[in-house]
Amino acid sequence: MTEKDWAHERDVIVETISRLMIPFIQLFALYVIIHGAGGPGGGFQGGVIIASSFVLYLVAFGLAAAGKRFPERANNYLMSTGVYIYAGVGLLCLIASLGAAQYLNYGFIPLTHMFEENRALGMDLVEIGIGITVGAVITEIFFNLVWKQDMDETEKEGQE
Amino acid sequence: MKQISLVALIFIILLGGLFVYVAEDIPDFGDPNSAPNRYTPLFTLDAAGSVGALDQGVVPEALRTALEDRGFRDYELPTSVKKVTDGEWDGYLVPDEQYYKTAIAKFGTAPDAPKEQKYYFIKQEGDTLDVYRYAPIIRYVEEGEHETEVPNMVTYILADYRGYDTLGETTVIFTAGISVILLLRRRGKKPQ
Numbered sequence: 001m002t003e004k005d006w007a008h009e010r011d012v013i014v015e016t017i018s019r020l021m022i023p024f025i026q027l028f029a030l031y032v033i034i035h036g037a038g039g040p041g042g043g044f045q046g047g048v049i050i051a052s053s054f055v056l057y058l059v060a061f062g063l064a065a066a067g068k069r070f071p072e073r074a075n076n077y078l079m080s081t082g083v084y085i086y087a088g089v090g091l092l093c094l095i096a097s098l099g100a101a102q103y104l105n106y107g108f109i110p111l112t113h114m115f116e117e118n119r120a121l122g123m124d125l126v127e128i129g130i131g132i133t134v135g136a137v138i139t140e141i142f143f144n145l146v147w148k149q150d151m152d153e154t155e156k157e158g159q160e
Numbered sequence: 161m162k163q164i165s166l167v168a169l170i171f172i173i174l175l176g177g178l179f180v181y182v183a184e185d186i187p188d189f190g191d192p193n194s195a196p197n198r199y200t201p202l203f204t205l206d207a208a209g210s211v212g213a214l215d216q217g218v219v220p221e222a223l224r225t226a227l228e229d230r231g232f233r234d235y236e237l238p239t240s241v242k243k244v245t246d247g248e249w250d251g252y253l254v255p256d257e258q259y260y261k262t263a264i265a266k267f268g269t270a271p272d273a274p275k276e277q278k279y280y281f282i283k284q285e286g287d288t289l290d291v292y293r294y295a296p297i298i299r300y301v302e303e304g305e306h307e308t309e310v311p312n313m314v315t316y317i318l319a320d321y322r323g324y325d326t327l328g329e330t331t332v333i334f335t336a337g338i339s340v341i342l343l344l345r346r347r348g349k350k351p352q
Contacts, residue, residue, distance in 0.1 A: 037310045037315055038311060040312070041315075079337050082330065082334070083331060083334050086326075086330055104323035106320065116307060119310075123320055129330070133337075137333050137334060
């Protein structure tokens with residue numbers, strides 16, 4: 001990737017504002033994921049918000065810089081990590097209860113001594129898994145679409 | 161061309177009539193107490209001799225045999241009855257009793273005492289008793305906050321009671337990401 005990025009001109013205002021906003025967007029995403037138990041929010045919404053921060057970074061700084069900050073190699077692992085966390089919490093219920101509980105019956109994970117509290121905490125773990133998967137997938141889709149457009153334009157220029 | 165439009169018109173009239181016929185049975189939207197939203201009708205019984213037992217909180221023999229005749233298992237029979245208003249009763253049972261017993265045998269401690277839950281709803285209509293069964297959503301709405309210690313109804317239904325469903329949704333999104341990688345990413349021609 002050279003400096004002739006697709007329709008990307010370095011703009012001081014956009015870069016400064018997004019540099020200011022991105023940490024707060026990511027903090028808000030974590031808040032939404034963790035707050036899913038107590039109020040509006042949850043893994044899907046928080047994951048999309050965390051993906052939107054990377055989309056903003058890409059829009060402001062271009063594909064090459066965003067690829068360094070959020071490398072696709074890490075993204076591949078993150079996408080499946082979320083599903084593994086979800087399925088793993090389900091399996092943990094079976095293992096921790098020695099087969100007495102059903103799959104995804106969070107109450108039997110021995111985190112606290114209260115059955116109901118365990119259910120609440122198990123739900124939080126699951127929401128974190130959903131958030132990781134959704135954030136990674138949405139980012140991946142956007143990065144790949146931008147990269148595809150980029151490749152098409154360079155091919156067109158080469159033909160001319 | 162003319163013939164096709166005539167056939168289409170007849171079909172539209174037919175389908176419209178069918179829709180009106182079906183739409184009569186759609187329950188009122190937003191009314192949580194309408195019969196199909198809250199419970200499903202099962203069958204009707206003869207009321208003679210049963211009302212007194214129901215008022216005293218005893219499950220009448222006629223109801224028990226009627227349920228057994230229709231193939232309900234032992235653990236699906238009501239264990240107690242409570243009166244709601246005149247001519248309306250709730251039938252209670254412990255749906256997960258066996259499961260809780262195995263859990264107690266393995267751990268020594270109960271996760272929580274096996275809890276009676278509303279399962280059947282009995283209503284008197286003149287000389288007959290209508291027997292209904294409560295929809296599962298009634299339990300989620302009424303008992304969920306107590307059972308999961310989470311105040312947000314959307315979250316505890318999504319992540320706990322419908323955990324399998326949400327696991328599937330997450331897998332669907334994961335599959336979408338994999339498909340995008342397979343379709344758009346070309347090996348070797350990648351920038352940087």
